Structures are given as structure tokens and as C-alpha cells.
Amino acid sequence: IEYGPSGFSPGTGTTVMVTGTSFTIEGLDENTMYDVYIQADCGGGDLSALIGPYEFMTGFINPPTVCTYTLLLEDSFGDGWNGASLDVTINGITTNYTFFTGNQASFSFDVLDGLPLVLEYFSGVFENEVTYTLFNSDGNPIFSDGPFPQTGVVYDELAVCPDCPAPSASSITATFIGVDSAVIDWDPLPSAEQYQLEWAPAGFPLGFGLTSIVDGPPASLSGLNPCVNYDVYVYAICGEDSLSAPAGPLTFQTQPESVGDPCTYTIEMFDSFGDGWNNANITVTINGVSTVYTFTTGFEATFNLNVFANLPMIFTYNPGVFENEVSFNIIDPDGNVIYSDGPFPQTGQILSIVACPTCSGPLSFDVTDVNATSASFVWSAATDPGSYTLEYGPLGFTLGTGTVLNPTGTSATITGLSEGSYYDVYLSFLCDDGEKAKTLGPITIHTIWLNDVGVSGLISPTLADCNLGSEETISIQLENFGQNPQSLVPFFYAVNGVPAN
Structure with missing residues (x-):
């Protein structure tokens, strides 16, 4: 032997x-x-x-610990990968993955914690159709490529199996959504002793939201603000100092504070050739719920949109082919054309309104400047007579508990803020007849630091220069990122990793 x-x-x-x-x-x-x-x-x-x-x-x-990774293969045309494939090598054992029909295929496989995971891509035809994504055991994407993916070995890393797995992001749901509350549910994990929820208005930075510890699903969120989009993340707690990666976000919108009488908006669609809109469409989002409108044959189509007063409406145009044929009108309940475009309509969000407002407040609200201790805002003038209220507080605060300003014009500056901090800012408008317009916001801001200086660039030598002599001069650019003027700035440097001063 x-x-x-x-x-x-x-x-x-x-x-x-x-x-x-x-x-x-x-x-x-x-x-x-x-x-x-x-x-x-x-x-x-x-x-x-x-x-x-x-x-x-x-x-x-x-x-070693074993966990499951997932590989999602996608084809935009819907005829499979046309000869392309991926070799996945786990601890020296290789498996080939591809698919032959349809738009996508998903494959799950076990990986070993701390041992190599290698992906090698082999091209086929129609590489413009091909994309793929590798997800870790928490369901988070860790590598993706395409269209026109790079060939050869594209990923060579050690697999990581978390000591505390995260909940499934796809299992997170929001139900019983009210004006100021919602119930969050998710699939429980055997390894979890408790769970941490983190939430705030949509787009907030992780680690700065509101948090709560619960024993298990479901969990209730309270103190929310009306008609606001929120993001919520769920963490598993598997023991002392054992917190999973965040699962999410799940985004949901709270209900409006008040709903008025019903009214009807109209969309008139036209196609000059007579073959419909050729995949073009208008998406209408009413209070966070989206509906797609289009037509596939003929010269024109009309759609009536029934909506309650005071709900936000967003119109988005998505192009197709033969944009030279497409035009449309958006008509309010009084028969007035409030938006018209085409041929070659503008794409993306084209109109944002409040449906049939009983109190016509500002339609826009923007931040113009943020410093360490102050921030400035501007908004459009309301068409009805009334008064403005600016309310601000820490990220995620509940309206009615913040600090209030009552500006008389269409701009205001908030002072006395803390440096390096997150704030939410809302704008409300009260008509003289006692009706309240839709509250705008929140605008989330992050104040800068009073003193914040850093290196922002290398002036000389260029990155291509090597083997510098003892007489060479290295020039760097310093930049003041803070609010206060700076002078006589101390700085430190190292040569080949060794501190030189």
C-alpha cells in the first residue's frame, strides 16, 4: 500500500x-x-x-460550525444562463451551478466556518443578461456581479458562520398599522434567548435608532408619528454579549392622522401609433400603497383614481419603448389638468401632491444648511392663510414631545443643537379655520463637529512613485470638516507603518 x-x-x-x-x-x-x-x-x-x-x-x-449560504442566479431575458455557470468550491470540493430556463434559480449549500469558499465564473452567450448574488447565512448579500460578469476566480474568502444567527429578513412583517403604532412579527429562532428591535424614520443609520428588548415575536411599536415611513430591524440575542447581525429593514408607513371625504383623480393616457404604451407605465402611490397603470393596445385609455382627501399621492413615470408615441394628462377632481407630458415624458417621480386637501399647506420642505449647533430649513408657501410650526427632536422622537418653533415666513434656523448628533425635523401648518394640513417630514439631519480636521488628499508624490529617497518631500492636503476655523493644526505620520513623530 x-x-x-x-x-x-x-x-x-x-x-x-x-x-x-x-x-x-x-x-x-x-x-x-x-x-x-x-x-x-x-x-x-x-x-x-x-x-x-x-x-x-x-x-x-x-x-467547524456549519451554516447555509445561498446563490441566486438571474437572467433578465428569461431563457436561463445560455452556457454560463459558476463553480463553487467548499473546502476543496467543487460543485457546478447553472440553470437552463426561466428568469432565476436559487441554490443553497452548506459552508464550513473559517474554511475557504471559492467562486469561479465561466461565461456563456448573452452575458448582458446574466447576474448573480451570493448571500450569507443571515440572508445578507456579500458578493454580486453582472451583467457582463468577470470570468475566472471572482471570490475567494473564508466562510463565516455567526455564533448568533440573525432572524430571517423575509419573515419580518408589520400588521395592525395605526396612526402611532404597529405590530412587528418574525419567525423565532431556537438559538435566540431574546430579540432587539431597532426602528426610526426610513433611511436612518443603524445604531442610532430607537431600540427595545423583547422575549419573542410579536412585538408592538408605539409612539410613532402619522403618515411616516419607518424602517425596523430585528436582532437575535443568543446570550450575554452575543448579538446577531441586523435582519431587515422592513419598511412600512403609518396611517394618516385624519382621512377626509373621497374624491377622484383621472389619468388620461395616449399613444399616437395605436399599440398601447409598450411597457411604459405610471405608478401611483397613495399613502404608501402603489398601483401600476398602463394599457397594451389602442390609442388611449382613461383611469379613475378614487382617494380620500388629505392622503399623499406620488406619481412616477416608468419608460418603455417608442417614447415618441407616449403622452398623458393628470386631472384633479375639479377637471383641471395639473400635470401633462409627452412625447418623450420625463421619467422618475413627476408629481407629489396631497389629495383634495381641506387645508392647503406647504408642498415642499428642505434643509439648506447643517452646522455643529444649528440647521436651516426652507419650505414653499401655503396657499391658504394660517400658521407654520417647526418641531424637532432626537431621531425617532414622537410629535408633541419635541421642541417647537413658530416661524412667520417660509424659512427658519434651529439653534442650540448638539454637535455630532441626529435630529428629526417636522413642518406642520394650521389653517385659520382650524383645519390642519398634512405634516411634512421628517427631515433627518446629522450635525457636524465643532472641531474636525483631517487629511483629505495626497498632493505629492503620486501613487505611482516608489522607493523615495531621504530628500523627497511628501505633501498632503488638510481639510476642515468642522464648524470652527482652525490654525496651527498638529498632525502625525508613519513610515512603513512605523510612527515617525
Whole structure:
């Protein structure tokens, strides 16, 4: 019997003479591929041909943690990958993945914590259609490519299996959504002792939201503000100092503070050729719920949009082909054309209004400047007579608990803020007849630091210059990122990682 590492040349391995038909090889390395050859010795120097190799892999003395990664393959045309494929090598064992029809295919496989995971991409035809994404065991994307993916070895990293797995992001739901509350649910995990929820208005930076610790799903959120989009993340707590990665966000919108009488808006769509809109459409979002409107044949189509007064409406145009044929009108309940475009309509969000407002407040609200201790805002003038209220507070605060300003014009500056802090700012308008317009916001701001200086660039030498001599001069650019003027700025540097001052 001759054995050695996988691929060894016979005659260079370890040889053992045995007399029976079985033998146990000892002293092998764990998690290692070996080849074994067998040859009969008939005596007198008469040897049989080599039989083999027989290949095997040894196990682990202390097996690593196993978790499941997912590979999502996508094709924009819907006819599979047309000869393209991915080799996935886990701990030296390679599996090829592809698909032959449809828009996508998903494959799950087990990886070993701390051991290599290698992806190698092989191209096919129609590379413009091909994309793929690798997701870790928490369901978070960790690598993606395409269209026109890079070929060859594209990913070579150690797999990571978390000590505390995160909840499934796809299982997070929001129900019983009210004006100021919602119930959040998700699939529980056997490894979780408790869960942490983090939430704030949509787009907030992780680590700065409001948090609560709960024993399990479901969990209630309270103190929310009306008609605001919120993001919520769920973490698993598996023990002391054992917190999972965040799962989410789930985005939902709270209900409006008041809903008025119903009214009807109209969309008139036209196609000059008479074959419909050729994949173009208008998406109308009413209070966070979106509906797509289009038509596929003929010269024109009309859609009536029934909506309650005081709800926000957003119109978005999505182009198709033959944009030269497309035009449309958006008509309010009084029969007035409030928006018209085409041919070649503007794409993206085209109109944002409050439906049939009983109190016509500002339609726009923007931040113009943010410093360490102050921030300035501007808004459009209301068409009805009334008064403005600016309310601000820490990220995620509940309206009615913040600090209030009552500006008389269409701009205001908030002072007395803390440096390096997040704030939410809302603008409300009260008509003189007592009706309240839709509250705008929040605008989330992050104040800068009073003193904040850093290196922002390398002036000389260029990055292409190497092997600098002792007389060379290195020039850098310093920049003041803070509010206060700076002078005589101390700085430090290192040469080849060794501090020089």
C-alpha cells in the first residue's frame, strides 16, 4: 500500500507492506485529501500493476460550525444562463451551478466556518443578461456581479458562520398599522434567548435608532408619528454579549392622522401609433400603497383614481419603448389638468401632491444648511392663510414631545443643537379655520463637529512613485470638516507603518 497527499506521484509516497486484505492508516492530518494505491507482491520481485488511486478526505478532530449560504442566479431575458455557470468550491470540493430556463434559480449549500469558499465564473452567450448574488447565512448579500460578469476566480474568502444567527429578513412583517403604532412579527429562532428591535424614520443609520428588548415575536411599536415611513430591524440575542447581525429593514408607513371625504383623480393616457404604451407605465402611490397603470393596445385609455382627501399621492413615470408615441394628462377632481407630458415624458417621480386637501399647506420642505449647533430649513408657501410650526427632536422622537418653533415666513434656523448628533425635523401648518394640513417630514439631519480636521488628499508624490529617497518631500492636503476655523493644526505620520513623530 502506498499513500500520500492527493495528486502525489507513485514512488514518492509512504509505503506499507501488509499481508491481509485490510489495513488502517494512522497518523494522517485532519481535513486533508489523500490518494491510496495498492499493488500485489507475488515474490521474487514480481509485482502487479498499481491499482488506484482511491481518493478520500479525512474528517475533523473538532468539526467547524456549519451554516447555509445561498446563490441566486438571474437572467433578465428569461431563457436561463445560455452556457454560463459558476463553480463553487467548499473546502476543496467543487460543485457546478447553472440553470437552463426561466428568469432565476436559487441554490443553497452548506459552508464550513473559517474554511475557504471559492467562486469561479465561466461565461456563456448573452452575458448582458446574466447576474448573480451570493448571500450569507443571515440572508445578507456579500458578493454580486453582472451583467457582463468577470470570468475566472471572482471570490475567494473564508466562510463565516455567526455564533448568533440573525432572524430571517423575509419573515419580518408589520400588521395592525395605526396612526402611532404597529405590530412587528418574525419567525423565532431556537438559538435566540431574546430579540432587539431597532426602528426610526426610513433611511436612518443603524445604531442610532430607537431600540427595545423583547422575549419573542410579536412585538408592538408605539409612539410613532402619522403618515411616516419607518424602517425596523430585528436582532437575535443568543446570550450575554452575543448579538446577531441586523435582519431587515422592513419598511412600512403609518396611517394618516385624519382621512377626509373621497374624491377622484383621472389619468388620461395616449399613444399616437395605436399599440398601447409598450411597457411604459405610471405608478401611483397613495399613502404608501402603489398601483401600476398602463394599457397594451389602442390609442388611449382613461383611469379613475378614487382617494380620500388629505392622503399623499406620488406619481412616477416608468419608460418603455417608442417614447415618441407616449403622452398623458393628470386631472384633479375639479377637471383641471395639473400635470401633462409627452412625447418623450420625463421619467422618475413627476408629481407629489396631497389629495383634495381641506387645508392647503406647504408642498415642499428642505434643509439648506447643517452646522455643529444649528440647521436651516426652507419650505414653499401655503396657499391658504394660517400658521407654520417647526418641531424637532432626537431621531425617532414622537410629535408633541419635541421642541417647537413658530416661524412667520417660509424659512427658519434651529439653534442650540448638539454637535455630532441626529435630529428629526417636522413642518406642520394650521389653517385659520382650524383645519390642519398634512405634516411634512421628517427631515433627518446629522450635525457636524465643532472641531474636525483631517487629511483629505495626497498632493505629492503620486501613487505611482516608489522607493523615495531621504530628500523627497511628501505633501498632503488638510481639510476642515468642522464648524470652527482652525490654525496651527498638529498632525502625525508613519513610515512603513512605523510612527515617525
